[in-house]
Amino acid sequence: MPVEALLRDVLTNTTALYAWAVVVLASLGALRYDIRANNDDIPTLMQFVWTLTVAYSGPLGLAVYAWAGRKQIERDSLWRRSARSVAHCYSGCGAGEVLGVVAAAGILALPQIGVVAVTFTAAYTFGVALTVGPMTQDGVAFGEAFRDAIVTETPSIAVMEAAAIGTDVYLAEGATITEPLFWSALAFSLTVGLLVAYPVNVALVHRGVKDGMANPRDRATAA
Template identity: 60%
Template sequence: MSANSILKQIEHALAPVRTLLKPVLSDPMILGAWAIVVLACIGVLWRDIRKRNQALPSLMKGVWALVVLYSGPFGLAIYWYSGRSQISHDSLWRRGFRSTAHCYSGCGAGEVTGFAVLAGLLALQSTLLVTAGTFTLAYIFGYALTVGPLMQEGVGFQEAMLDALYSETPSITIMEIAAIGTDLLIASQAHISDPLFWGALVFSLSVGFVFAFPVNAILVYFGVKEGMKNPAEMGQSQQSSGAHASD
């Protein structure tokens, strides 16, 4: 059985899902309401970071901002569960969520850029070119968020790149197969001016996160990824520094 026939069978099997989602994701009123909810969630995030979680590294503050921007209340709930210094204890699930969020922030930026530029502004008609280009940008953005911080810590480019390839490739691959596949299933014929173009893109990002989470949890469990530092320890360090300063 050829790859093309397999894809057609998958598309046929998921046709009812597409029929259900297209009217919702193409409704301007729903998209407008979603945008308001996302802005409110970003406001809650930044208020919490400013008031209670200044100890978080600037990179993770940016990561959580992008996660909430992409997924609204879903992203805010993930931050509340796993990313705040007030969490009661750390766990594999929390480390998996933080690791997925880190991957998601970069890959999501690559996916948005890819679809907006290739399928939107350049209006490429080739699904293969749009898919390949978006995949490439997702890998570039995803790897950059790992390589950049490592190089800032003094790690050489080659070593940092090998580390990124080893630790990030599985989760990026699964995330983008799910996200790009979802977008193409729902809105492959939509133009950048169509509400469906943006609705499907937003929805596909969260689908990618859901599929990538178990992969990241497994990688963290086996020590392939560290799962980002426990934010509760950062909060304790800040409190200790404040106590010493007041002595």
């Protein structure tokens, strides 16, 4: 059976979708419990980032948090800093992508090129905003924060959204907002974007284009 047909079978299987929903809810519960019990002093922004990451990708997002997002990690590394960096990007872009797809395909019923344009614009806007906002709160001038966000986030966002939107359009083409495939393909595409963008973030952090997110132990201490 072709991979495309197999994926669509899984993404339209009611039992599989209910099971996935349960797994995601359990993953969110585990995340919230660990944050409350052991990591409540992690900055609020990163708690928000991890909540969205787990909401989008379930146990994979929870595994990334356990490996790179807790202040109890034994030692930090390029790989962990990049994981936090891509999760930060993922949380904002994912929110923009969901809103963009729902608006463009589900509500406005735009043609495919319109769906792609609106969804990418929304994802890019949210991704950049999630970087600009905290910087301006820290006292950085808006213009400087905006320029820095464009330079540091554009490669990651572009690759993430090319993979995610492309996957969603490929799998859910023709599905309407009332069909399970519309939502399941969207959720699956988000995780594809996360996985594809991770090595890009490793390269950007390694080359100093992005700083990478700070060690959660240091951020918790400073909060």
